[in-house]
Amino acid sequence: MISAYYFGAISLILIGLYAILVKKNVLKMLIGLSIMETGVNLLLVSVGYISGRSAPILSEGIGPNQAVDPIPQALVLTAIVIGVATTAMALSVAMIIYEKYGTLNVEEIRRLRG
Amino acid sequence: MLKRALAIITLLIIGYWLAQGLAGVPFGEDRMLVAQYYLDHVKEQTGAVNTVTAVVVNYRGFDTLGEVTVLFIASTGVGALLWRKKRERTAKTEGSIVLTTGTRLLAPFIMLFGAYIFIHGHLTPGGGFPGGATIATAFLLLYMAFTVYEIPHKTFEKVEGAVGMAYVLVGLIGLAIGGYFLYDWIWQDWGFGVDNVGRLLSGGFIPVIYTIIGLKVGTELSGIIDNMLKEEVSE
Numbered sequence: 340m341i342s343a344y345y346f347g348a349i350s351l352i353l354i355g356l357y358a359i360l361v362k363k364n365v366l367k368m369l370i371g372l373s374i375m376e377t378g379v380n381l382l383l384v385s386v387g388y389i390s391g392r393s394a395p396i397l398s399e400g401i402g403p404n405q406a407v408d409p410i411p412q413a414l415v416l417t418a419i420v421i422g423v424a425t426t427a428m429a430l431s432v433a434m435i436i437y438e439k440y441g442t443l444n445v446e447e448i449r450r451l452r453g
Numbered sequence: 454m455l456k457r458a459l460a461i462i463t464l465l466i467i468g469y470w471l472a473q474g475l476a477g478v479p480f481g482e483d484r485m486l487v488a489q490y491y492l493d494h495v496k497e498q499t500g501a502v503n504t505v506t507a508v509v510v511n512y513r514g515f516d517t518l519g520e521v522t523v524l525f526i527a528s529t530g531v532g533a534l535l536w537r538k539k540r541e542r543t544a545k546t547e548g549s550i551v552l553t554t555g556t557r558l559l560a561p562f563i564m565l566f567g568a569y570i571f572i573h574g575h576l577t578p579g580g581g582f583p584g585g586a587t588i589a590t591a592f593l594l595l596y597m598a599f600t601v602y603e604i605p606h607k608t609f610e611k612v613e614g615a616v617g618m619a620y621v622l623v624g625l626i627g628l629a630i631g632g633y634f635l636y637d638w639i640w641q642d643w644g645f646g647v648d649n650v651g652r653l654l655s656g657g658f659i660p661v662i663y664t665i666i667g668l669k670v671g672t673e674l675s676g677i678i679d680n681m682l683k684e685e686v687s688e
Binding site: 341342344345346349352353356357360361385386388389390391394395396397398403404406408409410412413416417419420421423424425427428430431432434435 | 456457460461463464467468471472475476478480481482483484485487488489491492493495496502503504505506507508509513517520523524527528530531534535576577578580582583585586651670673674677680681
């Protein structure tokens with residue numbers, strides 16, 4: 340059995356991927372991308388967790404042997420803000436698509452069809 | 454319908470594969486190798502209490518410079534994609550009274566809280582990235598509440614460029630003094646705040662760099678908000 344945190348992270352990743360594969364509206368696909376990103380962040384943080392230990396801030400009562408793995412948290416800390424910036428960039432591409440074609444449906448945007 | 458069924462089958466395969474892979478990574482077990490070294494030595498090597506921010510700024514400061522560059526490129530990309538000859542704010546409805554009054558009251562405090570987060574990055578959870586995002590939230594509130602509000606563009610551009618250069622400058626001073634880029638001379642050579650570990654005035658250059666990152670993230674995300682909320686107007 341896998342842990343509840345892994346299960347939740349995998350579910351978020353799959354929900355996001357479903358939205359990207361099935362939805363036709365560009366905005367909904369971007370929402371799916373954001374959900375997927377959240378799932379990946381949750382997965383990274385939960386891989387770094389160690390049972391019964393506290394946050395890696397070595398103040399009163401927390402020694403080096405009572406703290407969880409700091410490296411995944413450091414990774415996720417920056418990944419969240421970078422994710423916001425890249426989502427903003429994707430959204431501005433969507434804005435331009437809407438200006439140009441008057442629709443956000445990927446099937447009606449002529450030049451995006453395979 | 455067929456497409457949806459195919460997508461669900463693909464997802465099930467990917468999910469099974471992910472779960473299989475993670476079955477070999479038991480939850481909640483001690484797997485630290487290099488992290489244990491960081492945890493053991495963080496206090497005497499960096500002067501910071503919060504190991505996460507010590508890793509982000511001190512041990513892996515060069516990577517963080519890369520992350521800031523990614524952020525800068527994303528914000529430049531938004532600016533370039535949405536560039537028009539003449540753009541103005543076109544929103545017509547003023548925010549409701551709850552929003553405007555609340556924004557007038559809260560915006561300075563949100564900015565203050567953001568500054569608190571990035572100045573105390575070496576002591577409490579947070580750091581420059583969340584602090585900067587919090588500051589940008591205050592500007593988003595101002596944009597939503599008032600139809601005419603715009604950020605002071607000149608100041609923001611200058612601050613953004615100056616703090617970007619300041620980060621590289623801090624690294625180059627370290628190169629001149631200690632022999633490698635982003636050498637923490639404030640802690641290693643000056644020993645500033647050695648008796649003060651766990652209080653505000655410690656942590657070597659972590660508060661300095663986090664102030665730089667906080668201002669950079671704050672101005673850049675506010676610039677993104679400004680770019681996305683303005684629309685083209687014909688002359």
